[in-house]
Amino acid sequence: QDKTMDKIVSLAKRRGFIFQSSEIYGGLSSAWDYGPMGVELKNRIQRFWWREMTQLHDNIVGLDAAIMMHPRVWEASGHVENFHDPMVDCKNCKNRFRADHIDLDAGCPVCGVSGQFTEPREFNLMFKTNMGPIHDENSVVYLRPETAQGIYVNYKNVVQTSRVKIPFGIAQVGKAFRNEIVTKNFIFRTCEFEQMEMQFFVKPGDDETWFEYWMKKRMAYYEKIGIRMENLHFHQHGPDELAHYAKDAYDIEYKFPFGWKELEGIHNRTDFDLSRHSEYSKKDLTYLDEETRERFLPYIVETSAGLTRSLLMVLCDAYEEEQVGEGDVRTVLRFHPELAPITVGVFPLVKKDGLAELAKEIEMELREDYATFYDQSGAIGRRYRRQDEIGTPFCVTIDYQTKDDNTVTLRFRDSMEQIRVSRSELSALIRSHIKS
Numbered sequence: 001q002d003k004t005m006d007k008i009v010s011l012a013k014r015r016g017f018i019f020q021s022s023e024i025y026g027g028l029s030s031a032w033d034y035g036p037m038g039v040e041l042k043n044r045i046q047r048f049w050w051r052e053m054t055q056l057h058d059n060i061v062g063l064d065a066a067i068m069m070h071p072r073v074w075e076a077s078g079h080v081e082n083f084h085d086p087m088v089d090c091k092n093c094k095n096r097f098r099a100d101h102i103d104l105d106a107g108c109p110v111c112g113v114s115g116q117f118t119e120p121r122e123f124n125l126m127f128k129t130n131m132g133p134i135h136d137e138n139s140v141v142y143l144r145p146e147t148a149q150g151i152y153v154n155y156k157n158v159v160q161t162s163r164v165k166i167p168f169g170i171a172q173v174g175k176a177f178r179n180e181i182v183t184k185n186f187i188f189r190t191c192e193f194e195q196m197e198m199q200f201f202v203k204p205g206d207d208e209t210w211f212e213y214w215m216k217k218r219m220a221y222y223e224k225i226g227i228r229m230e231n232l233h234f235h236q237h238g239p240d241e242l243a244h245y246a247k248d249a250y251d252i253e254y255k256f257p258f259g260w261k262e263l264e265g266i267h268n269r270t271d272f273d274l275s276r277h278s279e280y281s282k283k284d285l286t287y288l289d290e291e292t293r294e295r296f297l298p299y300i301v302e303t304s305a306g307l308t309r310s311l312l313m314v315l316c317d318a319y320e321e322e323q324v325g326e327g328d329v330r331t332v333l334r335f336h337p338e339l340a341p342i343t344v345g346v347f348p349l350v351k352k353d354g355l356a357e358l359a360k361e362i363e364m365e366l367r368e369d370y371a372t373f374y375d376q377s378g379a380i381g382r383r384y385r386r387q388d389e390i391g392t393p394f395c396v397t398i399d400y401q402t403k404d405d406n407t408v409t410l411r412f413r414d415s416m417e418q419i420r421v422s423r424s425e426l427s428a429l430i431r432s433h434i435k436s
């Protein structure tokens with residue numbers, strides 16, 4: 001299983017999805033950079049989520065709040081007081097671990113020596129910095145450890161300016177920072193990551209119904225982006241896992257090569273957040289229902305997914321080594337066509353006799369509608385395999401026949417089937433396959 005992960009990490013590097021941060025300086029541990037293919041994939045996952053949550057709902061609007069917020073926000077949210085994890089050091093190899101991530105009775109995961117852990121110490125996961133020239137306690141600001149608080153503190157602004165009525169949601173995608181101790185599993189857990197969160201404001205009493213609604217919707221979303229359903233399940237938080245603010249909480253977990261792990265949290269946060277913010281800010285954050293003239297503090301149902309973690313899931317789920325003949329294995333990323341960084345690869349069979357020029361012309365046409373990639377070097381089979389490895393769902397080859405009858409070969413990534421298509425119908429045909 002670890003082998004699969006090694007292969008995915010190596011493919012991600014080789015094909016320009018993910019690089020170690022500051023690699024030429026030996027790398028910064030647990031920080032990663034997204035290369036040309038990675039940034040496309042990440043943007044597409046984000047766009048898909050955004051469309052799903054905002055465009056396809058008439059009662060959800062977007063927001064993009066600042067990463068740095070007033071320090072009182074984090075007192076109100078409980079993060080200053082509660083957002084910490086127990087940490088232990090191995091006295092033998094000096095490595096540091098989160099006590100709840102390892103088995104303290106077993107040996108050290110790095111050096112194997114047992115019985116050498118320090119007593120667990122609590123440490124706060126928020127990154128602290130100072131704003132302005134004077135570095136003292138009065139200039140402390142935090143890098144947000146979650147995007148949600150930016151939504152809560154703007155909820156009144158949104159209500160007053162965008163005519164939304166309860167039940168409604170606010171969606172946001174952005175960076176979050178946690179001073180995590182990370183030792184393994186690639187981009188699964190990092191200190192700097194991105195979240196896609198949607199906070200849904202409801203009338204108290206309607207929260208359980210909406211909670212169930214969002215559980216179903218969020219699972220259906222993963223099916224829509226092409227994730228194999230047998231690799232996903234719900235995990236309900238037991239009483240010992242439930243956060244102090246939550247009435248009910250489910251994680252959507254994905255079966256990564258290193259085990260079932262959380263991908264997204266769906267939480268019934270009650271009126272905890274808004275009541276704390278109204279207490280700390282001394283502002284009235286109640287909502288007035290104009291029809292019934294009732295005033296209440298809304299309950300919040302939260303769906304909080306990791307974007308960078310979703311990208312890892314999409315990579316793992318798409319990765320396949322397929323036996324395609326005697327001793328021949330092709331590596332293919334079976335991305336949903338709308339997530340693939342490149343949608344159409346375009347190749348001239350050979351460079352000469354005007355085929356390269358013709359292929360470029362066809363690529364220019366397709367560019368209007370799709371992310372394309374032009375490649376004229378190497379054997380055609382090798383070019384197909386390169387596109388398979390970055391998950392390109394369609395490839396178009398221009399050959400001598402194209403000059404005669406204006407048809408091209410369209411090759412499908414998953415079936416490797418090839419069909420002859422007229423140039424004028426090419427774009428529409430690709431579109432119909434993306435939609436199907």
Ligand code: ATP
Nearest residue numbers: 178180188189190193262263264265304305306309
């Ligand atoms: P854990 O208990 O594993 O630290 P959490 O339960 O605190 O995670 P949430 O606060 O619910 O996580 O965050 C919501 C989502 O944000 C997670 O489901 C995950 O996808 C993502 N996420 C949280 N922390 C990280 C991280 N350090 N790196 C990458 N993604 C993260």
